Amino acid sequence: MPIIIAVAHQKGGVGKSTLAANLSAYFVKNGTNSAVVDADIQGSITNLVDTFGENDAFGSIRLIPRTAYDRFEELKDRPEDILFIDTPPYLSTDLDDIFLNSDYVLVPTKISPLDMLAIEATIELLDDVKEKKPELLVGIVINLVNKSEGFLEHIKEHLKGRGVIIQDTVITKRTEFQRSFLSGSIFESPDKKAQKEIAELAEDILMKLEGVEQETIGTPVESSVEETADAPTNPVEETKSKSIV
Ligand SMILES: Nc1ncnc2c1ncn2[C@@H]1O[C@H](COP(=O)(O)OP(=O)(O)O)[C@@H](O)[C@H]1O
Numbered sequence: 001m002p003i004i005i006a007v008a009h010q011k012g013g014v015g016k017s018t019l020a021a022n023l024s025a026y027f028v029k030n031g032t033n034s035a036v037v038d039a040d041i042q043g044s045i046t047n048l049v050d051t052f053g054e055n056d057a058f059g060s061i062r063l064i065p066r067t068a069y070d071r072f073e074e075l076k077d078r079p080e081d082i083l084f085i086d087t088p089p090y091l092s093t094d095l096d097d098i099f100l101n102s103d104y105v106l107v108p109t110k111i112s113p114l115d116m117l118a119i120e121a122t123i124e125l126l127d128d129v130k131e132k133k134p135e136l137l138v139g140i141v142i143n144l145v146n147k148s149e150g151f152l153e154h155i156k157e158h159l160k161g162r163g164v165i166i167q168d169t170v171i172t173k174r175t176e177f178q179r180s181f182l183s184g185s186i187f188e189s190p191d192k193k194a195q196k197e198i199a200e201l202a203e204d205i206l207m208k209l210e211g212v213e214q215e216t217i218g219t220p221v222e223s224s225v226e227e228t229a230d231a232p233t234n235p236v237e238e239t240k241s242k243s244i245v
Pocket residue numbers: 011012013014015016017018019044089143144145171172173174175176177178
């Protein structure tokens with residue numbers, strides 16, 4: 001049964017599709033069976049793969065289009081080890097179903113007072129789902145930051161006590177995240193720094209799924225991309241064997 005991670009926020013432009021595609025690509029690059037599930041029949045990853053890729057693949061992006069499955073429950077029977085669901089940027093009745101069938105919900109946000117307010121609606125929706133599924137983990141990741149910004153502590157303070165994880169990895173605004181979609185994922189680009197951020201976020205999520213305390217996390221950022229390139233490992237298999245009893 002695959003680990004299922006939904007990337008959600010009912011606002012467009014926060015990086016849901018970008019992160020879902022690149023996180024999945026990170027695992028594909030490491031030899032893990034991973035794919036992006038488009039929850040939207042006209043979703044942007046489906047458009048991207050239809051336009052530039054072939055056979056539901058584009059670089060390291062593997063797509064499961066909305067037409068490939070009927071109910072979200074069916075995703076649990078898929079052969080992949082880890083799935084990332086890219087969700088639409090509007091309040092859809094599908095969201096409840098998606099969350100109930102997910103292990104982790106990653107909520108990307110930009111950083112500004114207005115974005116802080118916008119995230120409330122998603123957190124409240126997830127609070128309702130957690131009443132039915134208390135084990136569901138919710139992680140907030142700050143995306144599209146400029147180097148000079150230091151908002152991580154601010155957002156941690158703002159969302160303290162809300163039962164959400166604030167991912168320590170912050171994703172920087174980098175042109176290559178946009179440009180790389182001409183050839184596939186960020187792992188088909190030369191931008192090692194962007195690759196490293198995605199690798200660190202991916203490993204961070206896996207560790208949270210393993211139940212490792214946030215304080216103890218110190219992903220060896222410097223080495224993660226190079227190491228995996230030299231000696232492919234299967235991080236998901238390791239997590240599954242440790243966490244699924
Ligand atoms: N970290 C980033 N750096 C630069 N551009 C980004 C980054 N994340 C997302 N983008 C760009 O921002 C826009 C919105 O991202 P997208 O993933 O489509 O958001 P969503 O799926 O939430 O609507 C796209 O043009 C995308 O290329």
